[in-house]
Amino acid sequence: xxxxxxxxxxxxxxxxxxxxxxxxxxxxxxxxxxxxxxxxxxxxxxxxxxxxxxxxxxxxxxxxxxxxxxxxxxxxxxxxxxxxxxxxxxxxxxxxxxxxxxxxxxxxxxxxxxxxxxxxxxxxxxxxxxxxxxxxxxxxxxxxxxxxxxxxxxxxxxxxxxxxxxxxxxxxxxxxxxxxxxxxxxxxxxxxxxxxxxxxxxxxxxxxxxxxxxxxxxxxxxxxxxxxxxxxxxxxxxxxxxxxxxxxxxxxxxxxxxxxxxxxxxxxxxxxxxxxxxxxxxxxxxxxxxxxxxxxxxxxxxxxxxxxxxxxxxxxxxxxxxxxxxxxxxxxxxxxxxxxxxxxxxxxxxxxxxxxxxxxxxxxxxxxxxxxxxxxxxxxxxxxxxxxxxxxxxxxxxxxxxxxx
Amino acid sequence: xxxxxxxxxxxxxxxxxxxxxxxxxxxxxxxxxxxxxxxxxxxxxxxxxxxxxxxxxxxxxxxxxxxxxxxxxxxxxxxxxxxxxxxxxxxxxxxxxxxxxxxxxxxxxxxxxxxxxxxxxxxxxxxxxxxxxxxxxxxxxxxxxxxxxxxxxxxxxxxxxxxxxxxxxxxxxxxxxxxxxxxxxxxxxxxxxxxxxxxxxxxxxxxxxxxxxxxxxxxxxxxxxxxxxxxxxxxxxxxxxxxxxxxxxxxxxxxxxxxxxxxxxxxxxxxxxxxxxxxxxxxxxxxxxxxxxxxxxxxxxxxxxxxxxxxxxxxxxxxxxxxxxxxxxxxxxxxxxxxxxxxxxxxxxxxxxxxxxxxxxxxxxxxxxxxxxxxxxxxxxxxxxxxxxxxxxxxxxxxxxxxxx
Numbered sequence: 029x030x031x032x033x034x035x036x037x038x039x040x041x042x043x044x045x046x047x048x049x050x051x052x053x054x055x056x057x058x059x060x061x062x063x064x065x066x067x068x069x070x071x072x073x074x075x076x077x078x079x080x081x082x083x084x085x086x087x088x089x090x091x092x093x094x095x096x097x098x099x100x101x102x103x104x105x106x107x108x109x110x111x112x113x114x115x116x117x118x119x120x121x122x123x124x125x126x127x128x129x130x131x132x133x134x135x136x137x138x139x140x141x142x143x144x145x146x147x148x149x150x151x152x153x154x155x156x157x158x159x160x161x162x163x164x165x166x167x168x169x170x171x172x173x174x175x176x177x178x179x180x181x182x183x184x185x186x187x188x189x190x191x192x193x194x195x196x197x198x199x200x201x202x203x204x205x206x207x208x209x210x211x212x213x214x215x216x217x218x219x220x221x222x223x224x225x226x227x228x229x230x231x232x233x234x235x236x237x238x239x240x241x242x243x244x245x246x247x248x249x250x251x252x253x254x255x256x257x258x259x260x261x262x263x264x265x266x267x268x269x270x271x272x273x274x275x276x277x278x279x280x281x282x283x284x285x286x287x288x289x290x291x292x293x294x295x296x297x298x299x300x301x302x303x304x305x306x307x308x309x310x311x312x313x314x315x316x317x318x319x320x321x322x323x324x325x326x327x328x329x330x331x332x333x334x335x336x337x338x339x340x341x342x343x344x345x346x347x348x349x350x351x352x353x354x355x356x357x358x359x360x361x362x363x364x365x366x367x368x369x370x371x372x373x374x375x376x377x378x379x380x381x382x383x384x385x386x387x388x389x390x391x392x393x394x395x396x397x398x399x400x401x402x403x404x405x406x407x408x409x410x411x412x413x414x415x416x417x418x419x420x421x422x423x424x425x426x427x428x429x430x431x432x433x
Numbered sequence: 434x435x436x437x438x439x440x441x442x443x444x445x446x447x448x449x450x451x452x453x454x455x456x457x458x459x460x461x462x463x464x465x466x467x468x469x470x471x472x473x474x475x476x477x478x479x480x481x482x483x484x485x486x487x488x489x490x491x492x493x494x495x496x497x498x499x500x501x502x503x504x505x506x507x508x509x510x511x512x513x514x515x516x517x518x519x520x521x522x523x524x525x526x527x528x529x530x531x532x533x534x535x536x537x538x539x540x541x542x543x544x545x546x547x548x549x550x551x552x553x554x555x556x557x558x559x560x561x562x563x564x565x566x567x568x569x570x571x572x573x574x575x576x577x578x579x580x581x582x583x584x585x586x587x588x589x590x591x592x593x594x595x596x597x598x599x600x601x602x603x604x605x606x607x608x609x610x611x612x613x614x615x616x617x618x619x620x621x622x623x624x625x626x627x628x629x630x631x632x633x634x635x636x637x638x639x640x641x642x643x644x645x646x647x648x649x650x651x652x653x654x655x656x657x658x659x660x661x662x663x664x665x666x667x668x669x670x671x672x673x674x675x676x677x678x679x680x681x682x683x684x685x686x687x688x689x690x691x692x693x694x695x696x697x698x699x700x701x702x703x704x705x706x707x708x709x710x711x712x713x714x715x716x717x718x719x720x721x722x723x724x725x726x727x728x729x730x731x732x733x734x735x736x737x738x739x740x741x742x743x744x745x746x747x748x749x750x751x752x753x754x755x756x757x758x759x760x761x762x763x764x765x766x767x768x769x770x771x772x773x774x775x776x777x778x779x780x781x782x783x784x785x786x787x788x789x790x791x792x793x794x795x796x797x798x799x800x801x802x803x804x805x806x807x808x809x810x811x812x813x814x815x816x817x818x819x820x821x822x823x824x825x826x827x828x829x830x831x832x833x834x835x836x837x838x
Contacts, residue, residue: 079767080760111756113770113786146753147787210740210757251739254761334656334739334825335615335833342834348551351516352615355485356659362484365518381518382552420739425827428740429747
């Protein structure tokens, strides 16, 4: 995996980004990002379903419930402002107040985001002090820099960009994300921001962000830990000059949705590829299920099994562990004699047992790859789902045993 | 943790045990155990809810459905005979046939158990060849030796024993168990066998094994992986000379149940203490829940979180990770502002946020201990539940990355 080339990231008309070093947790580190949105922009988001959601998530929900006409986004790393009670909520509001004052906006036009350590007091005065530098840095070309500015344990910044032609106009979709641990998004990832200049009816932005999340961030997992701060935000600045899109199932709506899903999926997969300690990228497809939900259930059981994940790390085709995970996924009337399993092109399991023609060296060959696909057919229906995950390595333990030190 | 002292394990009248080296997977390793039960014994069991249950589990269920009057138990390690389809089932039956022929029993009077690698063909001919040596070894005092004979990645054998006086007679309860990975029993552990010589109405043995499992093996987890082979079996030989127990809620029934639960819990906790790579033993109690189920849900979310488990490994009081796990446990209407958390005697969280009087060094002190208790109050009811688990260390990864090699 490589850092995104800044030149491959198209600016989005109506969006500028600025980055500063506020010293939230550590000095000399880009840890504060401001995105300024042109007047008239529409913003929608999906947020963690963790009941212990962070203070900034609560403020975002509150502001978006009142209006989708946001004008700025502010992100700090180093401190998640989660598990911080009423005091944390006050500090998230104070961040919005400070930025509103400096930008000549109202606090309700600002969405705050935090990511980092949980249950520590947010040093809001450092964020206030850092805002002028971030505002002075605002520029349309700063997407790659902003991707760096929202990193925590990420080893690489994550950004993606697409251009499509809609109604004869070039429309841009560009986004950034962060996250490497505590990743099993439920509605959204740690942090993801995607912006488009497409003109689109404002009421379509919310269903669009939900669809994009379900096809991307809601299908990845690293360690099964759903963060307190997961947030995925879609910004539409309406600046592209296309005739406004009025339905998602029109040709224009579909083209925009496809571009947004492509960007969101690239960002989500980049999070998995950069998973804490990850050495392999694994696609798990469950097919032949009765419902998409039960396919997801089985896929996540495999993706979260520490035994499966360590086998991938070891390149060991100990594939019975995958069967065991399917078996305990909670599909109560599963018939094991109907199960088929493929590892890439290798047919490993048939009628629930080892395929007589399966040879260990074929499994071994696939397990050594950097990208592996597992395909399990449940033999009970036509539904399917794919989940992306990574392996569990020594480095995952090292990173998380040392995270705060 | 230490190996049990063989002298502390009371023999159970009517039970003899024999061990052999059958070379199922590796040579020169005790890997075959036979338990012979006196005529008139009653046997009941609880088995994995994994839908990919192993062939021997299927045979056990079948035999126990027909009768509780079992006469022998045979256990092999090195191969789980799971994910092996119809051929695996035939091999499990052949094991019973072979032992029946050598003991002069019918195959239906025998319960077979296997544990080890999944999805490999069971070398049943090696088991057949090993049976005479196991039978020649049968003796009442061989509980400790049998505990060794059922080990796989266990570093220590697990056994426990109690004597209680019931109706003026000394009654014995002795048991053995194994398991160190793929441990999140759902009905029972990898393998657990408890025998008592108490005289008891045969129809009470099944409810008794269920109650004992729910208070012990069904409350432990190491890695969240529910095995394909989990089995917990209770044997009553009725030889103690007490007036037969006719109700579990009588004084005599309660005394026996208490002794059986004590043995089962000691065996279950021994599995956690010997968890793959485990360096810490952690008790997680959730109280103030509306139902025991939701308390278990929250306790397991904490117990399965790789982030929580690595923090325990590192002795790092990164306790926000525990709050995050409570938040994503799936209790939809949880009010985070009512949460209280203690780490041993240290009051860490109050009203959902950091307790102002909590000092990091107090958390640090507790996290350094070899045994740690986490207590979370949900503030919404009177139910409670306790789950036992261990930390996630580098050695867990090493052990499971190398298991088959």
